[in-house]
Amino acid sequence: xxxxxxxxxxxxxxxxxxxxxxxxxxxxxxxxxxxxxxxxxxxxxxxxxxxxxxxxxxxxxxxxxxxxxxxxxxxxxxxxxxxxxxxxxxxxxxxxxxxxxxxxxxxxxxxxxxxxxxxxxxxxxxxxxxxxxxxxxxxxxxxxxxxxxxxxxxxxxxxxxxxxxxxxxxxxxxxxxxxxxxxxxxxxxxxxxxxxxxxxxxxxxxxxxxxxxxxxxxxxxxxxxxxxxxxxxxxxxxxxxxxxxxx
Numbered sequence: 001x002x003x004x005x006x007x008x009x010x011x012x013x014x015x016x017x018x019x020x021x022x023x024x025x026x027x028x029x030x031x032x033x034x035x036x037x038x039x040x041x042x043x044x045x046x047x048x049x050x051x052x053x054x055x056x057x058x059x060x061x062x063x064x065x066x067x068x069x070x071x072x073x074x075x076x077x078x079x080x081x082x083x084x085x086x087x088x089x090x091x092x093x094x095x096x097x098x099x100x101x102x103x104x105x106x107x108x109x110x111x112x113x114x115x116x117x118x119x120x121x122x123x124x125x126x127x128x129x130x131x132x133x134x135x136x137x138x139x140x141x142x143x144x145x146x147x148x149x150x151x152x153x154x155x156x157x158x159x160x161x162x163x164x165x166x167x168x169x170x171x172x173x174x175x176x177x178x179x180x181x182x183x184x185x186x187x188x189x190x191x192x193x194x195x196x197x198x199x200x201x202x203x204x205x206x207x208x209x210x211x212x213x214x215x216x217x218x219x220x221x222x223x224x225x226x227x228x229x230x231x232x233x234x235x236x237x238x239x240x241x242x243x244x245x246x247x
């Protein structure tokens with residue numbers, strides 16, 4: 001299980017600048033979600049796209065704060081990993097996963113991890129370097145998006161996963177230069193035993209400086225819940241939010 005955060009902004013910024021003092025509350029979640037952290041930036045103009053990954057807890061990382069401060073962009077994703085049991089801690093298994101201008105992060109589990117491999121286009125299967133369900137989820141999404149378009153491709157990827165695997169959560173964030181998509185799709189009954197009832201919830205916050213989406217577990221006053229079984233589609237040119245049902 002993991003924690004997710006993403007933003008888009010009309011100007012180049014960073015997670016610490018946009019979230020403010022409460023960003024440290026989110027980073028503190030890595031004391032549990034401690035198996036790695038990853039950052040990807042997706043500038044709308046395409047001039048500054050980076051991926052930083054470390055197999056260590058963000059709150060104890062010597063490079064995390066510098067990576068957050070140094071990589072200003074008008075769009076970015078941040079992932080705090082808590083590895084699914086049985087999957088190794090390695091850079092290959094650390095999110096985000098990227099292809100072309102797409103960047104992807106996931107919170108949850110698909111059992112078995114190979115449940116949807118047969119439905120991934122061979123050109124994407126050949127790019128898989130780790131052993132996580134999340135990486136396969138991403139390339140299944142890429143397969144379906146190329147066939148059906150962005151929103152319908154995502155919806156069909158979810159249907160394939162549900163038909164052929166067991167899931168806890170398929171919460172994810174997907175970003176390219178034109179859109180920022182956040183999916184809230186989970187089974188609250190399959191949360192970790194110790195976790196609060198809202199463990200899988202995702203909320204969002206529009207601000208004058210940008211638009212934030214993030215997992216729960218930290219102080220989020222004024223944030224709006226993205227209802228379960230729904231997708232938020234953000235147009236990066238207009239910053240309009242369209243909420244779409246996934247079923």
